[in-house]
Amino acid sequence: MKYFKRLKADVDPTPFLDEINGIDHAWDASTGRQDKIAVQREAKAIPLRGLRKSAIGDRKRRDVHESRWTTGSKDYPVARAFLEEFARDQDSILGRAKIVCLPAGKRVYPHIDRGLYYRVRNRYHFVLTSTHGSWMKAGDEEVRMQQGELWWFDNDQMHEANNDGDQDRIHMIFDMLPSHLAEEVLGTAA
Incomplete structure (x- = not known):
């Protein structure tokens, strides 16, 4: 496969799920994903890291490289x-990150993540829950990611997801910039 690569298997999702379940109305605190991104309208999200709004200037949001921890991320140590540990292990700089819930029967519609931000970063999915595997397609390849697996995938390709299970599908989705690109992209060494 060229658009997907499983990096880890059998990572225990329990501590992450306990953290989410310990927050009242965790999925209701931020609705930007559903409200502003048409292809993501059926998914709910808990933003952990987002773009640094003060850095937008005259750029489009998808071209902003600078990111920061969200205020709510303090509830998810x-x-x-x-x-942070995975970024260190990959010799990378953490970018945007969120926990995403795709309810049963819902989907993420086909799209390509466009913009300068996405062109230089790697995209990862860590599967926290999935009834019988999380179906995803990128380019002409399809996978079914299993609970406890961590995957890299190429979001420069047309991609989509569908929850064909009967329970919520929860992933941690995040981006990382390889450290060797830091000076070129951010103007500072990693």
């Missing part, structure tokens, strides 16, 4: 620690 397990997720934050996981992301």
